[in-house]
Amino acid sequence: MVNWNGRYGSAAETAFASMLALGADGGPTVAIKDCLDVAGHRTGCGSAAYADATPAQSNSAVVDRLLDAGCRIVGKTRLHEIAYGMTGVNEFQGTPVNPRWPGRIPGGSSSGSAVAVAAGCVDFAVGTDTGGSIRQPAICCGIIGLKPTFGLVDRRGALPALSSLDCIGPLARSMDMIDRAMEIMVPGYRTDTLTSAPRVAWHVTDDADDPEMIEAHLAISQAGMVTRQVRLPAVDAAFRAGMEIIARETLDANRAHLDAGAPFGADIRKRLEGARAISDAMLEAAEDIRDAFTQAVDQCLSDVDVIVTPALPQAPPRLTEAHDPAKVLPLTRYLRPFNLSGHPAIVLPVATSTGLPSGIQLIARKGADARLCAVARFLCDHHPMFSDLRGEA
Secondary structure (H helix, E strand, O other): OOOOOOOOHHHHHHHEEEEEEEOOOOOOEEEEEOOEOOOOOOOOOOOHHHOOOOOOOOOOHHHHHHHHOOOEEEEEEOOOHHHOOOOOOOOOOOOOOOOOOOOEOOOOOOHHHHHHHHOOOOOEEEEEEOOOOOHHHHHHHOOEEEEOOOOOOOOOOEOOOOOOOOEEEEEEOOHHHHHHHHHHHOOOOOOOOOOOOOOEEEEOOOOOOOHHHHHHHHHHHOOOOEEEEEOOOOHHHHHHHHHHHHHHHHHHHHHHHHHOOOOOOHHHHHHHHHHOOOOHHHHHHHHHHHHHHHHHHHHHOOOOOEEEEEOOOOOOOEHHHOOOHHHHHHHHOOOOHHHHHOOOEEEEEEEOOOOOEEEEEEEOOOOOHHHHHHHHHHHHHHOHHHHHHOOOO
16 A cells, blocks of 8 residues: 555655556555556656557566566656656646655656655655666655666666666665565566675765765765775766767657647757757767766776765755756766666765755676675665665664
């Protein structure tokens, strides 16, 4: 059953686009983002442009895995329209209310998935991450979010159908539940356990980051866990390349609707129209950056288990600031580059000294998702900042 009377009250109700009752009682309760197909139900993508879509004929692959594992799917969650935005603000569908910081954005695009977990409605939720869309709302709402290695979780039945960036992954309140979700969603996944301290490369930040938002990142460097310091090359170039590729791929996925005059929100229509300016030459240059950045990250990871970065370079904006690009665009500075490279990445939340949502991000080698989660669990076990994230209370 959905816990409407949880810690954060009626904010929970804003997480869901529709309610479901799929699977048997007794297993983990799960919410799924409404860009994943469920047989017999419309995949709405948070948009009026998809309001008359034909109901899906079959489940997405990840939904089948959830049901086969005995999960109880209780609802589809709201999202930033067509999963193309970082605020979660959605005038058509309604904006989910951030349970812990109701005056601030819930994050996007997996806003409803993050809110459902943070509000205690479900054991875990499934989101999608094309440019930080699991990790950013997870930090905004104070929970854990994992973007797996690109291609690790089967994307059949997800929208957009074609993407070189998008990953399906879990959001949860604890590492125990993140690992359980991965065991369900990924064939052959086995939870890993560290027998010694992890090898950590600590990314050196710069003056572009808000000092308050890197408090947790700095604390890691002072906790005796760092093997060496690194400065990831071309992070900002990778960010821009990721922006160009997502723009073109999102346009391609929605071009027919756009050309037919479908009722997209004004902000989404503007972004889709703007994506027409992304030329083939620009995409080729972005792919060159992808190759170079991926190789650089691989090299940084050659002798360590993880790279640690800040989760966000600045605080999630207030809802009244959600339409200010200067407050929103930088939020995925450290997240989006790893969609470009395809490396697995997880975020662990922590409040700043003044109580703002913040945290750290860990990045591991491709395919080392279980080791990545084991390092995250090690931090929860050995660092008081993250001690409440290990298991469910």
